[in-house]
Amino acid sequence: MAEAASRLDVKASFFHFSLPRETRHLFRCRVEDGTLVELTRLPMGYKASPEILQIITSAIAVVTTVAHRLWAAPSLVCIDVWIDNIRIAGSRSDATLWEAQVLRDADSCHASMGEERESDAAQYTFLGVQFDHTHRAVSLSERFVRSVRAMPAPNSLTIAEMEVTASRSLYAAAVLGTRLCDHYFFIEAARRRLSALNGGLCRRHPRPTFRRQRLVWARDYDTSSGIIIGESSSPRKRHRPPSSRMHRSMDGEPFLFQTPATLKLPEGNGGRSLFLSCRRRFARYA
Secondary structure (H helix, E strand, C coil), rough: EEEEEEEECHHHHHEEECCHHHHHHHEECCCCCCCCCEEECCHHHHCHHHHHHHHHHHHHHHCCCCCCHCCCCCCCCCEEEEEEEEEEEEEEHHHHHHHHHHHHHHHHHHECCCCEEEEEEEEECCCCCCEECCCEEEEECCHHHHHHCCCHHHHHCCCCHHHHHHHHHHHHHHHHHCCCCHHHHHHHHHHHHHHHHHHHCCCCCCCCCCCHHHCHHHHCCCCCCCCEEECCCCCCCCCCHHHHHHHHHHHHHCCCCCCCCCCCCCCCCCCCCCCCCHHHHHHHHC
């Protein structure tokens, strides 16, 4: 059965979410003249946090983490939600039917959908990832590759740029389904430390616990390849350079397309979904 997907996005700036009376006291604030006001509608657009948008969009798409399973999509339909973006994947008929249901849900709560909607697409880009259902493969989008190539030299990075570099490298490694390096947990700890430094949550130690030279990861990977195939669950084979791992068909190994598109991290490095994590920093990398 042919597979396809639909890609939707919610126009948060045009969506006004009424607050229940029993919760309005939690949304009190003071205006410029000092008057205490109580919001009756949730401020949306750039004023709303990614977590709030994630919950609202998940409810519109009927994701079971926030909605009752009675109204959930069929088991063969995969739904991914990232802040205000929705991806519906499955067979062409199932994806089309559930897209219509999502549009009805959005209309019932007066939510506007973006014009860049894709329906019944076999090839499309979602959150910096290029999906190809025809060849059952995933790869990094051209826009993401350009953003990685545009990063400045490691020895001239600021703390904020170092955090962005670390996060982009981890995201790219998850999409490629390959090991970024042998020190994933060190990179993750360094990224968290950089995030705290950038946010002013901690101060810089006079003797840094890590060297800047060790933050050079993306440079060792050629992200200009076309098709990226996920790692199979077979035992790890001998180490091959990144260029040979990016075209798995050349090695005679079977393709493995991650249909749910959870884009898990490599073996031994955890398997948490990147799409369902509501951390703000990833919103700028897609």
